[in-house]
Amino acid sequence: RSGEMAKLTQLIDNEVFRAYATYTTIVLLKMMLMSLITAYFRITRKAFVNPEDTASFGKGENAKKYLRTDPDVERVRRGHLNDLENIVPFLGIGLLYALSGPELYTALLHFRIFAGARITHTFAYLIPLPQPSRGLSWAAGYAVTISMAYKVLRTALYL
Numbered sequence: 001r002s003g004e005m006a007k008l009t010q011l012i013d014n015e016v017f018r019a020y021a022t023y024t025t026i027v028l029l030k031m032m033l034m035s036l037i038t039a040y041f042r043i044t045r046k047a048f049v050n051p052e053d054t055a056s057f058g059k060g061e062n063a064k065k066y067l068r069t070d071p072d073v074e075r076v077r078r079g080h081l082n083d084l085e086n087i088v089p090f091l092g093i094g095l096l097y098a099l100s101g102p103e104l105y106t107a108l109l110h111f112r113i114f115a116g117a118r119i120t121h122t123f124a125y126l127i128p129l130p131q132p133s134r135g136l137s138w139a140a141g142y143a144v145t146i147s148m149a150y151k152v153l154r155t156a157l158y159l
Contacts, residue, residue, distance in 0.1 A: 016107045020098035023111035027087050027118050034080035034122070038073065045070040079125035082138070083118065090114055090145050097148035100155040110144050117141035 011017050041047075047070035048054050054063035094114075098107065117140040124134035 014098075015104050016098050016102060019104065019108050019111055020094055023115045024091060024094060026115050027083075027090065030115075030119060030122060031080070031083040031087050034076065034083055037126070038076045038080060041070070041073045041076050045072055047073045075125065075128070079122055082121065082125070086138070086141055086145070087118065090141070090148075093145050093149045093152065096152045100152050102151060110148055114141050114144040117144070 042053075046057065046066050047068050048066050049069075051063065051067060054066040057063050057066050094111070097110070102110075117137045121134060121137040121141065123129065124137055128134070
């Protein structure tokens with residue numbers, strides 16, 4: 001078992017893995033922030049989906065009027081869902097990529113473009129910025145994940 005711990009220590013000393021850990025933490029924190037933004041919009045727009053969430057606004061029929069959808073809340077939720085659809089694959093593929101032995105410069109380029117694209121995508125969704133800003137930021141992040149997946153497959157399967 002002590003040999004396993006030494007391998008973990010070596011992994012943490014790996015610059016590419018540290019870069020992966022850094023940018024993964026950034027995009028995960030950004031995704032967590034979307035939950036807080038959703039809550040903020042639900043509270044300020046008084047738009048809830050669960051009856052118990054309306055308790056502070058009264059009971060019965062008075063509270064039921066707050067059980068509704070709101071376009072601003074739904075927009076934030078769609079942005080959050082898009083994060084889940086794109087950041088989760090990045091986590092797995094990015095880890096495999098980091099372990100596949102890429103050059104630090106290339107890995108940093110992948111990780112930075114992905115993080116920048118996801119942050120830009122969030123601003124494009126929330127402000128909202130005119131298209132094609134949201135679409136291009138999504139495509140950039142998606143292309144990075146595909147590029148890393150190709151490198152992993154090429155390294156592991158000699159494609």
